[in-house]
Amino acid sequence: MTDLEDIRAIALRHAGHHNAAIPRLHIYCIDTPTNAAGLIYEPVVCLVLQGRKRTFIGDGVLEYGAGECMVVAAEVTAMGQVCEASTDEPYLALNLYLDPAVISAILLDMNGPAEPAIRSGFGVSKAGPTLLEAWRRFASLLDSPDEIRVMASHLEHELMFRLLMGQQGALLRQIAGADTRLSHIRRAMAWIRQHYAEHLSIDAMAAVAGMSVSVFHRRFKAVTSVSPLQYQKHIRLHEARRRLVTEHAEAATVGYRVGYESASQFSREYKRLFGAPPRRDADTLQTIVEPEP
Numbered sequence: 001m002t003d004l005e006d007i008r009a010i011a012l013r014h015a016g017h018h019n020a021a022i023p024r025l026h027i028y029c030i031d032t033p034t035n036a037a038g039l040i041y042e043p044v045v046c047l048v049l050q051g052r053k054r055t056f057i058g059d060g061v062l063e064y065g066a067g068e069c070m071v072v073a074a075e076v077t078a079m080g081q082v083c084e085a086s087t088d089e090p091y092l093a094l095n096l097y098l099d100p101a102v103i104s105a106i107l108l109d110m111n112g113p114a115e116p117a118i119r120s121g122f123g124v125s126k127a128g129p130t131l132l133e134a135w136r137r138f139a140s141l142l143d144s145p146d147e148i149r150v151m152a153s154h155l156e157h158e159l160m161f162r163l164l165m166g167q168q169g170a171l172l173r174q175i176a177g178a179d180t181r182l183s184h185i186r187r188a189m190a191w192i193r194q195h196y197a198e199h200l201s202i203d204a205m206a207a208v209a210g211m212s213v214s215v216f217h218r219r220f221k222a223v224t225s226v227s228p229l230q231y232q233k234h235i236r237l238h239e240a241r242r243r244l245v246t247e248h249a250e251a252a253t254v255g256y257r258v259g260y261e262s263a264s265q266f267s268r269e270y271k272r273l274f275g276a277p278p279r280r281d282a283d284t285l286q287t288i289v290e291p292e293p
Helices: 003-014 100-110 129-143 145-164 169-176 181-194 202-209 213-224 228-247 251-257 263-274 278-285
Strands: 025-030 037-040 044-050 052-057 060-065 068-072 077-084 091-097 122-126
Touching (some): 003 025, 003 091, 037 263, 060 122, 077 228, 091 129, 100 145, 145 169, 169 181, 181 202, 181 213, 181 228, 202 213, 213 228, 228 278, 251 278
Antiparallel strands (some): 025 091, 044 068, 044 091, 052 060, 068 122
């Protein structure tokens, strides 16, 4: 049995049971293809074990399947779609949400190269044999819960080291530093998420990032594949969706609260992102579980 098959078997045994002892490790098992749904990624590494996933970020499309890893280094907005899944062979993936402190500790020991230029805040690559072995060792802790307390941090360090040595290593290095180019963009992204309902200028966003307007705009789009104002719009719409589901308010009221002055514009942009008018989409969400990356 290969390492990928071993990991798949472990994930199937534990799918549907979140292990609180490894809180940042999640198993996703989805047995039917899904429509594209809007989401906001957190920094994460995803190993697909079975099936295929399609992710739309800005104007780009990423499609990845069994044995491939997706790394996301910033809180990018996207549309995610499981495009290959069935009851017999569900879409199956492991997500490990990233801890910058873990990556920083490893980089100190590695004495790594200088910070690379920002190219993108995400990437997909094939998982090689040494990386799959590290994934298998880490995932196998789910079968040995008594070992988690002692071994989890060591095996997570091994997994992160293998990732840092691979094709997405430069991307992961950007996550670790408190004063990297990516950290400055993420600071602006966090500020936008805090002030999403306000009228924000590019000048103010660039000032938060400590960059000139032209440099900020270029680097922001390199990380997220959307402009800063498009990012703000997506954050508004995701917050509107959350409020529609949890507060049961009128769509026009929610649109106004998240910063829209026109109810028709809100409804039009909401439908473009989520595929249905606000109220109908919220009613549907109350009866289903949204797929996750």
